[in-house]
Amino acid sequence: MTVGATVGILFTPTVWKALDDVSIWTQNWPWIPRLKYGENKAVATVSKMCESGCAVKVRTVAGEAFGTMGNTENPISGGGVCPLCANGVQVKNSPNRIKSPMLKGEAVTWDKAKEIVAEKLAAAGSKVAVISGDQTGTINEVFSALLASKGSDAFYAMPCDMQSACKAWNGLMGGSGQVGYDMKGADVVLLAGADALESWGPTVANMKAFADNEGGKFIFAGPFQTKTASVTSKWVPVPAEGMAAFTLGICYYVLQAGKSVPAADFDQFKAMVMSGYTPAKVEAATGVKADAMAEVAKQLLTAKSPVVVPGGSVGAHAAAFALNLLLGGGMKVLPEFAKAVGSAMSRAEMMKNDILQGVNADLLFVYEANPAYVLADQVKAGFTVAFDCVNTETTAAADLVLPIPHSYERVDDLASPYGLPQATYTMGAPVCKASLDVMNAGDFVLGLADLGFESFQEVIDAKVSAIGADADSLVEGNAFVLDETPDVSGVTLAASVLGKAASPVKGTGAVAVAPYTLLNVGTANQATTPNAPCTISNNQLVGDKLVVMMNGTTAKKLGVSVGSKVKLSGGSGECQALVQLFEGVMDGVVAAPLGMGHTTGDEFSKGKGDNVYKILTVSSEAATGASTWAGSTVNVAKI
Amino acid sequence: MEERKASKRCGGVFPFIIGFLATCILGWAVIPGLFFEKVEQPLRFSHAIHVDGQGMDCETCHYFREDGSYAGFPTNEVCAECHAVDPGEAMEAIAEAGIDPKDTAAIMAANLDVIEGALASSDDENKKAEREYVVKYLIQGKEVPWLNYQYQPDNVYFSHKAHEGLDIAELAAMKKDLSDVVDPAVFDEPGEHNCNLCHLKDIQKNDTPPAFQRNVLSGYSKMTMKMWKCERCHALKGQPNACYTCHK
Numbered sequence: 006m007t008v009g010a011t012v013g014i015l016f017t018p019t020v021w022k023a024l025d026d027v028s029i030w031t032q033n034w035p036w037i038p039r040l041k042y043g044e045n046k047a048v049a050t051v052s053k054m055c056e057s058g059c060a061v062k063v064r065t066v067a068g069e070a071f072g073t074m075g076n077t078e079n080p081i082s083g084g085g086v087c088p089l090c091a092n093g094v095q096v097k098n099s100p101n102r103i104k105s106p107m108l109k110g111e112a113v114t115w116d117k118a119k120e121i122v123a124e125k126l127a128a129a130g131s132k133v134a135v136i137s138g139d140q141t142g143t144i145n146e147v148f149s150a151l152l153a154s155k156g157s158d159a160f161y162a163m164p165c166d167m168q169s170a171c172k173a174w175n176g177l178m179g180g181s182g183q184v185g186y187d188m189k190g191a192d193v194v195l196l197a198g199a200d201a202l203e204s205w206g207p208t209v210a211n212m213k214a215f216a217d218n219e220g221g222k223f224i225f226a227g228p229f230q231t232k233t234a235s236v237t238s239k240w241v242p243v244p245a246e247g248m249a250a251f252t253l254g255i256c257y258y259v260l261q262a263g264k265s266v267p268a269a270d271f272d273q274f275k276a277m278v279m280s281g282y283t284p285a286k287v288e289a290a291t292g293v294k295a296d297a298m299a300e301v302a303k304q305l306l307t308a309k310s311p312v313v314v315p316g317g318s319v320g321a322h323a324a325a326f327a328l329n330l331l332l333g334g335g336m337k338v339l340p341e342f343a344k345a346v347g348s349a350m351s352r353a354e355m356m357k358n359d360i361l362q363g364v365n366a367d368l369l370f371v372y373e374a375n376p377a378y379v380l381a382d383q384v385k386a387g388f389t390v391a392f393d394c395v396n397t398e399t400t401a402a403a404d405l406v407l408p409i410p411h412s413y414e415r416v417d418d419l420a421s422p423y424g425l426p427q428a429t430y431t432m433g434a435p436v437c438k439a440s441l442d443v444m445n446a447g448d449f450v451l452g453l454a455d456l457g458f459e460s461f462q463e464v465i466d467a468k469v470s471a472i473g474a475d476a477d478s479l480v481e482g483n484a485f486v487l488d489e490t491p492d493v494s495g496v497t498l499a500a501s502v503l504g505k506a507a508s509p510v511k512g513t514g515a516v517a518v519a520p521y522t523l524l525n526v527g528t529a530n531q532a533t534t535p536n537a538p539c540t541i542s543n544n545q546l547v548g549d550k551l552v553v554m555m556n557g558t559t560a561k562k563l564g565v566s567v568g569s570k571v572k573l574s575g576g577s578g579e580c581q582a583l584v585q586l587f588e589g590v591m592d593g594v595v596a597a598p599l600g601m602g603h604t605t606g607d608e609f610s611k612g613k614g615d616n617v618y619k620i621l622t623v624s625s626e627a628a629t630g631a632s633t634w635a636g637s638t639v640n641v642a643k644i
Numbered sequence: 645m646e647e648r649k650a651s652k653r654c655g656g657v658f659p660f661i662i663g664f665l666a667t668c669i670l671g672w673a674v675i676p677g678l679f680f681e682k683v684e685q686p687l688r689f690s691h692a693i694h695v696d697g698q699g700m701d702c703e704t705c706h707y708f709r710e711d712g713s714y715a716g717f718p719t720n721e722v723c724a725e726c727h728a729v730d731p732g733e734a735m736e737a738i739a740e741a742g743i744d745p746k747d748t749a750a751i752m753a754a755n756l757d758v759i760e761g762a763l764a765s766s767d768d769e770n771k772k773a774e775r776e777y778v779v780k781y782l783i784q785g786k787e788v789p790w791l792n793y794q795y796q797p798d799n800v801y802f803s804h805k806a807h808e809g810l811d812i813a814e815l816a817a818m819k820k821d822l823s824d825v826v827d828p829a830v831f832d833e834p835g836e837h838n839c840n841l842c843h844l845k846d847i848q849k850n851d852t853p854p855a856f857q858r859n860v861l862s863g864y865s866k867m868t869m870k871m872w873k874c875e876r877c878h879a880l881k882g883q884p885n886a887c888y889t890c891h892k
Contacts, residue, residue, distance in 0.1 A: 010667040012660075
């Protein structure tokens with residue numbers, strides 16, 4: 006009977022179906038990720054991970070974000086996206102996100118957090134300060150209005166080129182609005198220290214301008230051949246601390262050619278340049294050959310629409326602006342958008358305070374910035390409240406950590422990222438729901454003081470209304486462009502200051518250090534992102550070791566070679582690194598990448614490389630009253 | 645010797661036949677049913693009420709998006725076009741009534757005006773189903789976890805758009821070849837749409853959805869079309885059967 010039963014069962018579908026089902030069952034392991042089905046969309050918003058901010062479209066399925074791409078309709082993007090913002094979704098979903106408010110390492114409720122901050126705010130009086138890592142957001146209006154309500158003007162931006170430009174243009178030269186550069190329309194572009202195709206300004210828009218400007222000639226001046234320099238027509242080796250002098254050296258030839266500008270101090274400026282910045286003197290001070298300056302000046306003078314794009318110190322910016330005014334080319338002056346919050350500071354006012362000179366407050370708010378990583382010695386506070394969406398060195402050191410939504414989960418905006426040739430406003434609405442216990446920093450701050458708004462959404466609505474933009478068009482991802490030019494008739498050339506400020510000041514270490522930023526490595530505020538480490542080259546990181554570059558002559562002088570382990574000492578610290586040889590670095594210069602050596606963060610950034618900010622020296626730029634890292638030097642010891 | 649004879653009788657043809665027939669009957673009639681468990685849909689959704697009663701087209705809920713992708717089950721956003729209960733107002737009323745917003749049974753029992761006033765159904769049974777949808781899903785912001793009778797795994801890419809033009813009347817010529825693939829009855833009365841080819845026949849007339857039959861081993865639906873069926877039809881229609889046709 007058993008045999009019959011066995012044979013009989015084989016004549017039924019039972020065994021075969023069971024085998025088939027079991028084979029399918031073996032594919033259904035619970036750890037296999039399941040797809041989410043629903044409508045595919047590309048939702049326009051903004052990403053604040055890079056310094057300038059990107060206009061992006063976030064790809065979603067059933068309302069869940071899964072990818073980031075550029076926004077072809079927006080001039081900031083033109084369809085492109087930077088390496089940091091490209092990984093926006095991965096950062097949004099990272100285990101490194103802050104999951105709830107934390108008071109000295111212990112989770113607390115939002116009500117408790119608000120109670121504590123309100124108490125500290127009341128006790129601090131006017132000794133309240135804000136450090137913002139956001140260069141373009143209306144959130145800065147909310148924070149600065151809070152400061153104003155407390156009688157404080159202690160608003161600090163993290164060190165950036167926009168700040169140097171503001172200090173030069175709005176401070177030294179008496180200009181209004183914001184400087185921008187028409188790199189697309191210019192026929193000669195001198196990038197005087199601006200690593201425009203890698204990390205300076207709106208890099209995506211810069212790259213689009215570079216690509217679209219088929220007939221234009223790009224020249225890069227800087228201490229080493231950056232990625233930008235690798236694709237420009239020419240690289241002029243100029244030390245960072247000598248950039249202002251180099252630019253004034255070019256001014257010499259331009260003035261000699263008869264160029265002038267109706268500025269009140271033009272005669273003084275001309276006299277200062279013609280006597281103090283002759284080619285011979287500039288060559289002696291910077292090492293840049295007079296012939297090289299003459300060649301650059303010639304190209305700028307023969308161009309129809311030349312533009313000089315500065316990077317670095319305030320003096321270097323002022324010198325470049327003066328040169329641009331003389332040339333009358335592609336430098337633009339953008340109007341500032343109307344404020345939403347009446348008592349808020351203007352952008353120039355926000356950029357006025359110099360964080361490198363130190364911050365000391367009873368209560369410090371830090372918004373999406375990482376001063377504990379960049380400026381460990383400069384920032385002191387009795388009680389620090391850090392707003393961020395991911396754990397950083399600053400949140401680790403803060404007394405109270407308040408998690409904010411990721412860019413894709415919140416309403417936010419981008420008002421004229423520094424460098425664009427037109428005043429451009431872009432708005433970002435939430436793409437997906439917040440998955441953690443987060444609160445928009447604007448909503449939290451508006452709950453602390455009566456600033457005339459109930460929510461940050463109301464502030465953004467007011468901003469859109471104040472600038473006269475179409476909210477529906479902004480939601481679709483289009484930019485609002487204000488095509489006006491402020492009056493520049495009162496602008497001076499800052500002759501009295503520039504004469505002194507442009508003199509190169511260098512440290513006493515064995516070699517100069519040329520710090521540089523690559524977006525895939527990270528910025529001052531944003532560590533590298535989950536997908537980016539595989540794109541970091543052996544010129545920046547080998548294993549977990551930082552790599553610095555120098556040329557063969559410098560290496561020989563220091564007694565090191567490729568792969569040598571060295572210790573770089575400077576500023577208030579030291580770094581360990583491996584040596585790489587690259588003949589695109591000036592003699593006596595070590596090129597070191599910023600953005601590594603994090604002590605807090607995820608597996609992709611923590612413990613990778615070393616923190617080059619530790620070995621930079623803050624020095625005061627004569628006459629401008631500003632601080633700069635230019636001129637930093639280090640001693641190099643083989644270990 | 646006697647024992648050997650007895651043994652020979654017991655091990656003969658008869659017991660073999662008994663065993664053979666018994667397992668054949670079990671294997672054809674009983675065991676296949678044990679492979680499946682019946683699971684009811686999360687809600688009683690009546691196609692008949694929406695199609696016949698409200699005059700809705702299939703495309704009102706089951707439509708192609710602009711990019712050609714198929715919307716499949718309607719989302720709350722679509723349902724809310726008719727079931728117009730404002731979730732915010734409803735939650736406010738629930739809070740005012742002192743009811744836990746997650747306690748759906750209490751909310752339904754409370755007969756709140758903001759919900760009851762928006763129900764479109766007339767008779768109690770339909771009103772109950774509608775109320776359940778509104779309270780359990782719409783105002784909670786949760787999508788209804790409908791059970792898909794034609795569930796396919798993630799590694800199968802099926803494009804409704806690519807199959808939109810299949811004409812049942814034309815396919816009737818292949819009725820014999822397709823007899824194992826689709827229900828031959830679909831060829832008897834070819835309708836305006838070809839949905840019957842794969843989906844529940846005449847679902848638009850259905851008042852209470854049938855139970856979903858889940859395979860206890862694989863987890864798939866009893867109606868899930870197996871790969872050989874896809875391949876059969878593709879072959880008969882002269883369509884490619886390469887792996888990447890369906891497995892992207």
